[in-house]
Amino acid sequence: MIPGNKFFLLTFCTALFLSGSATAKPGDAVRGKDIYDKRCTWCHGPDGDGAGVAHDRLNPPPRDFTYGNYKIKTSSFDSMAPNDDDVFRMIRDGMPGTAMPGWSDLLTEQDMWDLVAYVKLFAGFGQFTIKQIDFGSQIPSSAESIEKGKQLFEMGDRCVECHGKTGKGNASKRLIGDLGERTWARNLTKPWTFRGGNDPKDIFVRITTGIAGTVMPSFANPRSKKSLSIEDRWHVANYVASLAKADNKVNAGNTVIKAESVDGELPVTPDDERWEKTVPTTFYLVPQIIAKERFFKPSNDTISVRAMYNDKKVAILMEWDDRTKSIPGDDRAERIADPPLMEDSIAVQLPVTIPEEMEKPYFGMGDAAHPVNIWQWKSGTKDTTESINILNSKGSKDIEKRDAAEIGLQAKSSYINGTWKVLMYRPLTTPGPEKNIQFSEGRFIPVAFAAWDGSNNSESGSKHTMTTWYWLLLKPASGFKPLIAALTVMGLLAVGLLWWARSPRKTIA
Ligand code: HEC
Ligand code: HEC
Known part of the structure; x- marks a missing residue:
């Protein structure tokens, strides 16, 4: 828990309303807090630090929102803040393969936008400009594109060191998340376990921004030896989508x-x-x-x-x-x-x-x-x-x-x-x-x-x-x-x- 957290929150609540920030749908963080206190604290904790009563029984652990790491986002790798749509989608659909449930049966759209507004405050988001991903033009899947993707996937140990030669997540080393927790690379032959969707466009986004808070890197980062052009990222995405078994x-x-x-x-x-x-x-x-x-x-x-x-x-x-x-x-x-x-x-x-x-x-x-x-x-x-x-x-x-x-x-x-x-x-x-x-x-x-x-x-x-x-x-x-x-x-x-x-x-x- 961060001392003075409540004051911190209040300040940001005020800042958010005054700045009329660029949310996709304006959420009401005050209403969001009420819903959060009722539905989310069990796992994410009253202070948003992931320390709810269930936290030590879950792997992956419930997100600590105070760090501002959002795994499934469509903003670019050098923007820490997610788009509001991203947070909304995770609240609505949940994250398959984790304890994070989808809430669309229990909450209204407005409830969920209110939660987005509130949850973001834990990390003090609202003041940043968010850079977006460049999608170029999508390359449709084809035998040729899949074959190119396969080569790029295997080349220079780009994906294989963590996801294994056939994508089953059998890493050649021990993987640890930013908070010291043991993590596993996704088994890419089980696309129904993907947290952020499994069509080539979703996969393109994951490869492009990486998965914050984990070792899964961004392949759009020009400083990385393993980085890939937009076109190559589409080929890899088509290949990954083809691995479903x-x-x-x-x-x-x-x-x-x-x-x-x-x-x-x-x-x-x-x-x-x-x-x-x-x-x-x-x-x-x-x-x-x-x-x-x-x-x-x-x-x-x-x-x-x-x-x-x-x-x-x-x-x-x-x-x-x-x-x-x-x-x-x-x-x-x-x-x-x-x-x-x-x-x-x-x-x-x-x-x-x-x-x-x-x-x-x-x-x-x-x-x-x-x-x-x-x-x-x-x-x-x-x-x-x-x-x-x-x-x-x-x-x-x-x-x-x-x-x-x-x-x-x-x-x-x-x-x-x-x-x-x-x-x-x-x-x-x-x-x-x-x-x-x-x-x-x-x-x-x-x-x-x-x-x-x-x-x-x-x-x-x-x-x-x-x-x-x-x-x-x-x-x-x-x-x-x-x-x-x-x-x-x-x-x-x-x-x-x-x-x-x-x-x-x-x-x-
Ligand atoms: C049963 C436990 C549980 C409950 C209840 C729960 N969550 Fe989660 N939530 C999780 C876990 C676990 C993760 C982390 C999953 C991961 O790291 O892959 C998570 C992740 C998230 C994320 C991060 C998404 C991202 O892209 O990184 C958001 C946002 C979120 N939860 C919002 C909520 C909201 C809002 C509520 C209440 C309406 C809620 N959660 C209730 C377990 C829970
Ligand atoms: C250094 C290790 C590492 C490398 C290299 C790596 N990944 Fe990952 N990848 C991970 C980890 C760890 C996760 C799971 C993250 C989490 O906890 O949600 C993951 C998750 C994924 C996911 C799942 C996304 C979702 O929605 O659940 C996809 C798809 C993926 N990686 C594709 C790739 C591709 C393609 C490459 C190569 C271009 C690659 N990864 C390289 C470690 C790695």
Whole structure:
């Protein structure tokens, strides 16, 4: 908190009204303060310094408005102040991938302009002239422009050092924001996580002004060795827009992993080309906040799952973008990680007994009446190889660790350009049915996943991300009608569950 802040504010309120500043729509900062005190202080703090009660549970943290750093602005890189339209847009639409909600359902346009007027006062804006971006003339996207953009993106480590060779945000170094907080370069293959929009024009603006308060630089700054002409920035923007990978996107209605029936042998490596022909189902990974130790600052956000089976075995392939390959003891991994570095890990949770009815899923790690099998893979350390274990769990206090080899459960992994793929496979049936799930065709098998990024906040134990319960179905080769009806019903149920799981209020409650 800055001492004398209130006096400071009052002075600027007066200055603003007297100067009749060049706002897009005149906002009333006095009204704005009332709305702010009611809606925004929880995160941004009563003094606008980002120190609201929820602040230490959020990553990125709520903005400290007193520094005047606006990330998503259309003013030029050497103008600190944003345009009023920029601030308005962030309040109206929110910032995807962060706790900052959009307010258009709760507030009127006028309310939001009043907030713009008020929020800007925290940094004393109002007296500056704002320089605008030069857009030149937009170059429409084309194969040729995308190819030029790709070359510029990769050349001289221009974007790759932070965003990785294929844009997944797998930086070659540890990135820290201006306030000392750990930051990550955006995963450019997931444009729906962009804070400031993902059409080429938005991306052009981000490249041109950079993202204030973070290491993402301006590429219009002529003093930078990496700077780009206007034309080249359009090519790069077209390339970035082309990186969107639809496979990664969650389709809320799709809640069933459909294992394809295969005639011959199953693939035994995660990179086997036959996987590409199967359709993945993608789920959100949300932080584990039920058991201690609760966890609020995740980095993994989605997981895509495919499955195949034949008359002997079932194979499940999990794929997720993780910006860091966490191998404890490896020099490079240790440099990038939050210490202490832990192994990356993924787990599949399945009921020991497949429920007869499509029973309501149960949370956590099972209970006495619903024991679960957890198959957990870990990435290994410099001195040990990757491993897989089975946990038999009847809740977090009753866990038995078992050897996966006992029932022929195996795992193979690959990590390429910021993406883990882990393949787990096992015989359909095993000895000891009271302890091990027995797979059979045409049944809806509850399944859930958990992921650990060992470089992020030392994720391990109960500190991880997870999905809610979904379904695995060994799809009979011939298919049958009742299944299709059941699939539709489950899709609808899932939309409700997902809404619950993703509600931002829940994660900070
Ligand atoms: C649940 C927490 C939360 C609430 C409530 C909240 N914000 Fe935010 N806000 C955030 C976070 C987190 C960020 C930073 C996101 C980032 O850095 O990418 C942010 C960023 C912002 C920004 C910066 C935009 C930019 O371009 O940098 C503005 C402006 C803003 N909030 C205004 C508001 C206003 C006005 C309200 C109340 C109507 C509000 N916020 C309520 C969490 C919140
Ligand atoms: C020094 C590291 C660094 C370099 C170099 C860099 N970026 Fe970024 N970039 C970041 C970080 C960090 C963020 C996330 C900032 C934040 O916290 O919102 C980001 C975010 C982005 C975004 C997301 C914008 C949004 O609306 O969310 C885009 C697009 C982007 N960068 C494109 C590029 C392109 C294209 C290049 C090369 C011309 C580049 N970046 C070079 C670090 C970098």
